[in-house]
Amino acid sequence: MADKKAQLIIEGAAPVELPVLTGTVGPDVIDVRSLTSTGHFTFDPGFMSTASCESKITYIDGDKGILLHRGYPIEQLAEKSDYLETCYLLLNGELPTTEQKAKFVDTIKNHTIVHEQLKSFLHGFRRDAHPMAVMCGIVGALSAFYHDSLDINNPQHREISAHRLVAKMPTIAAMVYKYSMGQPLMYPRNDLNYSENFLHMMFNTPAEIKPISPVLAKAMDRIFILHADHEQNASTSTVRLAGSTGANPFACIAAGIAALWGPAHGGANEAVLTMLDEIGDVSNVEKFLAKAKDKNDPFKLMGFGHRVYKNFDPRAKVMKQTCDEVLGELGINDPQLELAMKLEEIALNDPYFAERNLYPNVDFYSGIILKAIGIPTSMFTVIFALARTVGWISHWKEMIASGQKIGRPRQLYTGHPQRDLPR
Ligand code: SDX
Numbered sequence: 001m002a003d004k005k006a007q008l009i010i011e012g013a014a015p016v017e018l019p020v021l022t023g024t025v026g027p028d029v030i031d032v033r034s035l036t037s038t039g040h041f042t043f044d045p046g047f048m049s050t051a052s053c054e055s056k057i058t059y060i061d062g063d064k065g066i067l068l069h070r071g072y073p074i075e076q077l078a079e080k081s082d083y084l085e086t087c088y089l090l091l092n093g094e095l096p097t098t099e100q101k102a103k104f105v106d107t108i109k110n111h112t113i114v115h116e117q118l119k120s121f122l123h124g125f126r127r128d129a130h131p132m133a134v135m136c137g138i139v140g141a142l143s144a145f146y147h148d149s150l151d152i153n154n155p156q157h158r159e160i161s162a163h164r165l166v167a168k169m170p171t172i173a174a175m176v177y178k179y180s181m182g183q184p185l186m187y188p189r190n191d192l193n194y195s196e197n198f199l200h201m202m203f204n205t206p207a208e209i210k211p212i213s214p215v216l217a218k219a220m221d222r223i224f225i226l227h228a229d230h231e232q233n234a235s236t237s238t239v240r241l242a243g244s245t246g247a248n249p250f251a252c253i254a255a256g257i258a259a260l261w262g263p264a265h266g267g268a269n270e271a272v273l274t275m276l277d278e279i280g281d282v283s284n285v286e287k288f289l290a291k292a293k294d295k296n297d298p299f300k301l302m303g304f305g306h307r308v309y310k311n312f313d314p315r316a317k318v319m320k321q322t323c324d325e326v327l328g329e330l331g332i333n334d335p336q337l338e339l340a341m342k343l344e345e346i347a348l349n350d351p352y353f354a355e356r357n358l359y360p361n362v363d364f365y366s367g368i369i370l371k372a373i374g375i376p377t378s379m380f381t382v383i384f385a386l387a388r389t390v391g392w393i394s395h396w397k398e399m400i401a402s403g404q405k406i407g408r409p410r411q412l413y414t415g416h417p418q419r420d421l422p423r
Contacts, residue, residue, distance in 0.1 A: 003020075004019075004020035004028065005017050005019060005020060006018045008038075010038065013038060016034075016035070016038050018030050018031055018034065018035070023054075024059075025059060026059060026061065029051045041412070047232075047237070048307075051232075052232055052407075053240065053399065053404065054402070055231070055232070055395065055398060056398070057070065057229060057231075057391075057395060057398060058229045058230060058231045059231070060231050062309045062310050062311065063311055064311060065309060065313065067230070067315065069086065069090055070090065070093055073314075074225075074226065074318065077089075077225055078225050078318045082194075083194055083221045083224040083228070083387070084101070084108060085101060086228050087104075087108075088100065090229055090390050090394040091162055091393070105193075108163060108167045109167070111163050111164050111166075111167035111168060112167045112170070112171050113168075113171065113187065114172060114175070115145045118138060118142075118175075119185065121137065121141055122138070122175060122179045125137065127180055128180070129180070131176045131177065131180060131379050131381075131382045132257065132381050132382060132385070135172065135173065135257055135382050136254055136261075138172050138176070139165075139169075139172065139250060139253055140250065140254035141250075142165075143249075143250035143251055146164060149164070150249075158249070161248075161393070162249070162390075162393045162397060165250070165253055165389050166389060169385070169386040169389045170188070170197060170198035170201065173198070173382050173386045174201030175201075176379075176382060177202055177376075178201075183205055185201075186204055186205070186206070188201060192212065193217070193221075194221070195220040195221035196217045198386075199212045199213075199216060199217060199220060200212055203374060215326060215330065216373050216374075219322055219325070219326045222318070223319075223387065224386070224387040226315045226319060226366070227315075227366075227388050228387055228388065228391050229390065229391025229394060230388075231308070233265065234259050234260075234262070235257075235259040235265060235266065235388065236256065236392055236395050238258075238259035239252045239253065239255060239395060240396065240404075240407070242255040243396045243400060244399060244406045244407040249393060249396055252392070253389060253393065256385075256388070260384060260385050260388065261381055264300075266381045266384040266385065266388070267381050268302050268303055268361070269362075269363040269370070269384060270367070270377050270378065270380040270381055271303075271363075272302045272303040272340075272366075272367045273336065273377045273380070275288070275302045276336045276339055276340060279343070280339075281339070282339055282343075285342060285343050285346050289301070289346065289347060289350060292304075292352075301343075301347060301353075301358070303365075303367075304347060304353065304359065304361065305356070305358040305359075305361065306359070306361045310359075311357065312359045313362050315361075315362040316360040316362055316365060319366050322365075323337060323369050323372075326369050327368075330372060332372050334372065336368060336371070337365075340364065340365065340368060344360055344364070366380070370383060
């Protein structure tokens, strides 16, 4: 992979030759691992120009708006695959055969129930706690129940932990929602598919078991696919860093959930709906765009912009199409969707956004669909965490298998030089 060289000329020091590594596709990287021998570090807060690892899972081209999972375009997976097949692909590197898919689906089905004592964990939280706070706590606590699969160097333990997490996240997410509503918790059912089961646990009650709408189940499944993985984003990088210390997979995923919660990351879907509520009417759009452009105003246009995509986020396009399908099939005329479309149109024609390549991202439309499905805004990031768990655990498995050393960045120190205590 290292067939090119980069030469670094540092004033007052001998030139340094660094290998340039080439991947399958995408930018080459300058391998700076030997740089410390020159007494220098690289400096890249926010990792704008840093490749933190080698990976085969997901490829993004931000300029062309391309997103591939193990080489397959997200548009094709969203249209022709389903979430559990996408999970298998992300975890194992190839699409499953019919038999492999059936076995995987069956395995996941048989891990959907959580330990009965986890219910008592819920009762330690206030009913009005933010669902993401409860999610962090419950998932972190899973390592208190699964002592039989915490040896991260054992491939079987890694596999069963991956299956347990993919299987239990919908159950935990629904528990978190039901607890906040003061409703009885619903057990998973093996006669329903993954997304139907989630909607069953969310919206059915022991008093009445309604059939799950295939339209809503399909929309839910597609939302899960669109959120499954996204290269080395902040929460995935958090999971990789936590995993590099040897922490157990449940603790690593809890760390990823915590990182995802931020409004600049996975919390944006909730923030988009809150923003649309604040804007209220298309007549206020210009006022809010002015706030977004004002450097003295912390307001950002939520659901717009992306660290990598300087073109349309391909997921946003599929999400918008799904939005139209779901609202059309449900006969919902959502004024927030109308407002979102007007906001998008006006922003995309505004030089500030055009010059900065700020386009709608995955979060811009997802909230509209989640709301149409009946999911409250406070649960939006929980849904994101549910879907992204497979991406996090795929990267965790890849990092462990690569034998990566503990992640430990250095710094540019600008504090006090050594000084003595004045006594
Ligand atoms: C996700 O990384 C991933 O892959 C994440 C994700 C995933 O699947 O894991 O895709 C999911 O997190 C999507 C992003 C969701 N977040 C939001 O929608 C929040 C709003 N967006 C911004 O906070 C922002 O766009 C970020 C955080 C997403 C990206 O920020 P960057 O890469 O640090 O870009 P930047 O802040 O350097 O912006 C460049 C310029 C700046 O202006 P100037 O200093 O050049 O004048 O664009 C401006 C920014 O002020 N800008 C915005 C803006 N986003 C960037 N201005 C107004 N509104 C915005 N939304």
